[in-house]
Amino acid sequence: MIPMKKLIFVLVFLLGFAGASEWFSDPISGIEYAKKEQKPVMFYFHSEHCPYCLQMETFVFTDEKVSKYMDKFVVISLNVDTQVGRLWSKRFNVFGTPTFVFYDPKKDTVMSIAFGSRSKEDFIKLLFMACERSHIKKC
Amino acid sequence: MDRRRFLVLSVLGVASLTFVPGLMRTSLAASKLEEDIQKRLGVSLSQIKESADVKLQAPTIAESGANVPVSVESDIPVEKVDSIWIFVDNNPSPWITDVKLTPMNGKVYFATRIKMGQTSNVRAILKLKDGSYLMATKEVKVTVGGCG
């Protein structure tokens, strides 16, 4: 007989995971969080008024299937025209937007970099490959 | 109903709410356009005929899809036309805009710029005052890219 309290606890625990993941704008805390949660990092380098970034933000990131794959990463989103954005752009040799940098926080290594917008399907492929590279059990 | 049965049914209830919408969405996703057309025009897409009388202008290739210029024109007298509707098949919300014309417009003409999420058909549908519909379809390829 399942104790009532335990069942309710499990239900609440599961529902808590239904929320959208938050993005980090501070790389240091984002990386720390990723280490703690044992998740790989995806840097999203963007710039204002770049229609290709807008395209990704409006039609790709909010797609349900894409969201599921994106949730496997800690997203650190940086505007390349800010100080912190410029600093990290230099570090990863980012030359344009949108650029996606997949990064292993434990090993402090870049796993892959992709420049340019892409369709939902292609973005899922990209996320899936990055996920596999980072040795997450279920991709 | 005893407590145990109630709990099991509750868990099943929550589980079905999580999984069933996902299954339903797969079958509906293919006809989001049809749903929108049915909702907005009250007719099914299959009842709307393509017509050379509807002239739809849109670029064959559009960069990024943020600003795709579209114009609709027709030589059908404006007195016979009720409205012009624009849909994008593959957008999460296919309906984009519609305009009700009056004889004061002088002719059937409407131009605007729309957002497209990916390569897709753009459709311009004329609703005539006699209750019939005419349509023109054009595929617009949306390119991928980046900013330097």
Place this chain on the structure above:
Amino acid sequence: MAVGAGILRVPKEAKKGEIVKVQMVITHPMEPGTRKDPQTGQLIPAYHLTKLEVFFNDKTVSVIDMGGGVSANPFIGLTLKVEESGIVKISYEDNKGGKWEKTAEIKVV
């Protein structure tokens, strides 16, 4: 430019019975409500024009319904058959209660 600012372009003069182009550009972000804010990763709430009406001498010429699928800073082009001199007026609103108007004059020569 401020949100809601509009540019309305019509010819200053027209012959009686001439069909002229009426063009407008409205400053508005036209957020569809499905875009992720790159700063926070959260959805930006829908904020877009919903309706735009065109009048000539206070008579309705056209009514446009639109949503977030129209590009930011919407451009709209229509035609008007000018039978008499008068005022073209566009009146438009967004989903957050913003309401604006803009007028321009056409003289029949």
